[in-house]
Amino acid sequence: MDRKDYQIVRALMRDGRLTNQDLAARVNLSPSPCLRRLRLLEERGVITGYAAVVDQKSMGYPITVFVGIRLSRHDRETVERFERSIDEIDEILDCFLMTGAIDYQLRVVAPDLDGYERFVRDRLHAIDGIASIDTSLAFGIVKQSRILPMPG
Incomplete structure (x- = not known):
């Protein structure tokens, strides 16, 4: 990736709804080369998708909890079962x-x-192999970002 690729990625992290025209103008490229670079970034897996950032309180989930899990065993079956279960919740x-x-x-x-x-009672306790659950409630958000820093 060169500097122009990083500029494209950063602009899209800030606003994933940019049109190719607007993106090209923002990174000082003409639209065709900008679109070619964008497609290459997608093909190489640098850009993995696009999504709306939604306010969790507006969706009825004002509480954020950080949960530390310790497994009772670390054999392949326990780990895979736990990870499959987590993916479904x-x-x-x-x-x-x-x-x-x-x-x-x-x-x-x-x-x-x-x-x-x-x-906890219905979903986490149902997963076999959990030895302990440690809960920390978040009182608020000081910083939340999905924008990665530019290298260098």
């Missing part, structure tokens, strides 16, 4: 494989504290 927005005291860090949304309790 819509309230889990992110799942990171971790180093240290916990095995996974989840970012979960809930409508309220009772809803989070139901989520």
Whole structure:
């Protein structure tokens, strides 16, 4: 990737609805070369998709919870079962494989504290192989960004 590719990616991270004309103007290219570069970035997997950024409170999920999971066993079957199960639960927005005291860090949304309790009891406890669940509630958001820094 060269500097122009990074400019294209950054412009789209800021506004994924840019037309090719607007994108080309923003990165100082003519439309045809801009579109060619964009298609190559998509083909190479640099740009993996486009999505609307939605306010979670407006959708009825004002509560954000960070959940640390430690598995009871680390054999292939337990790990694969856990990861398949997590992938099927819509309230889990992110799942990171971790180093240290916990095995996974989840970012979960809930409508309220009772809803989070139901989520733990009905969804997480149903997954075999979980040894512990550690919950931290987010009081608010100081910074939330999907815009990656430019290299260099």
